Amino acid sequence: MSIPPDTRLRDLGKELLTARRFLRRLGVNADTGPDMTVLEACGLAGISHEDFLHSLRIMSPEHAPLPTLDEWAQSPPAQLVRHIVDHHHTYARLELKRLDHWMIEILDSEMGTTPVLLELRKPFLRLKKSLTEHLLLEEEHLFPAILAGKSSDPLAIRTLEDLHGTARTEHAAVEPLLRDIVLLTEDFRVPMSASPTLRMIYHGLRNLEEDLVLHIYLENNLLFPMAVTW
Numbered sequence: 001m002s003i004p005p006d007t008r009l010r011d012l013g014k015e016l017l018t019a020r021r022f023l024r025r026l027g028v029n030a031d032t033g034p035d036m037t038v039l040e041a042c043g044l045a046g047i048s049h050e051d052f053l054h055s056l057r058i059m060s061p062e063h064a065p066l067p068t069l070d071e072w073a074q075s076p077p078a079q080l081v082r083h084i085v086d087h088h089h090t091y092a093r094l095e096l097k098r099l100d101h102w103m104i105e106i107l108d109s110e111m112g113t114t115p116v117l118l119e120l121r122k123p124f125l126r127l128k129k130s131l132t133e134h135l136l137l138e139e140e141h142l143f144p145a146i147l148a149g150k151s152s153d154p155l156a157i158r159t160l161e162d163l164h165g166t167a168r169t170e171h172a173a174v175e176p177l178l179r180d181i182v183l184l185t186e187d188f189r190v191p192m193s194a195s196p197t198l199r200m201i202y203h204g205l206r207n208l209e210e211d212l213v214l215h216i217y218l219e220n221n222l223l224f225p226m227a228v229t230w
Contacts, residue, residue, distance in 0.1 A: 003052075003053060003056075004038070005030070005037065005038050005039035005042075005049045006026075006036060006038070007038045008035060008036070008037060009023070009028075009035075009036050009037070009038065009041060009224055010037075010152075011054075012038060014060070016129050017123050019056055019142070020213075020217065021080065022052075022056060023041055023045065023047075028041045028044050028045050028136055028152075038052065040041075040153075053133050058086065069221075069222065072218060072222050073195065073222055073226075077146055077147070077193060077223060077226045077227060078147055080218065080222060080223050081143050081146060081147060081223065084138075084218060084219065084223070085138075085139060085143070088211060088215035088218075089138075089139065090187070091208075091211055092131055092135065092211070092212070092215070093132075093135065095207070095208045095211075096127075096128045096131060096188070096208070098204060099124065099201055099204050099205065099208070100125075102197050102200055102204075103117060103121055103124065103201060105197060106195070106197055106198060106201070107121070114195075114198060116185075116191075117198070117201075118182060119184055120181065120184045122186065123177045123180040123181050123184070124181065124205075126177055127141060127174065127177040127178070127181070130170065130173060130174060130177065131174070131212075134167070134168075134170045134174075135161075137166065137167065137170070138167060138219075141162040141163055142164070142167055145159060145160045145163055145227075146223070146227040154219075158225070160227065164224050164227070167219065167224070168220060168224070171216045171219070171220060174212065178209050178212065181205055181209065182209065185202055185205060188202050188205060188206040189202075190202045190203075209229070220227070
């Protein structure tokens with residue numbers, strides 16, 4: 001894998017989804033600093049350019065090539081909507097349900113030995129509520145409006161724009177909840193004394209966070225702009 005150190009994050013983001021997620025986990029958001037170079041981003045993240053490339057290689061085995069955003073950008077909106085619902089929405093619902101079940105199980109049996117979970121559960125429940133309502137908004141209102149196609153009706157256009165604005169606002173509201181979870185888990189670092197169930201919670205939260213980053217990016221940066229011009 002060859003990514004020159006002077007590559008702009010904006011250009012990197014159009015090519016490598018995994019790189020964007022990796023940088024974000026290190027505290028660097030490619031969307032807020034698109035003119036920043038990879039080398040500058042590595043400096044902010046506290047890693048070398050070589051370590052950055054090495055980490056991407058580990059995250060992207062040869063038998064699973066990195067998907068490109070260009071592949072989705074060239075797809076019909078209906079295909080992207082179907083992927084988001086079938087993959088990201090389904091995954092989020094299942095994972096939120098599993099994590100909630102495991103947290104209750106631990107709090108019922110090990111509450112005295114896992115005080116961090118009491119704090120962790122607060123942002124998690126807010127995230128669960130927010131996402132559950134958000135997924136319904138998209139499936140019942142936003143996605144049908146997008147799939148209806150471009151309209152010349154001012155009311156339909158205004159309705160779609162309002163739904164886009166609401167979805168973006170709800171996406172932004174997820175960010176601080178994810179940050180709280182990352183901080184409370186010390187970047188998903190599993191405690192040495194963690195029970196098997198607590199380990200599953202930490203791993204599940206990490207996977208959920210990574211999937212949400214990609215989920216939100218596909219909607220904000222690809223699907224919503226598509227819907228305006230489709």
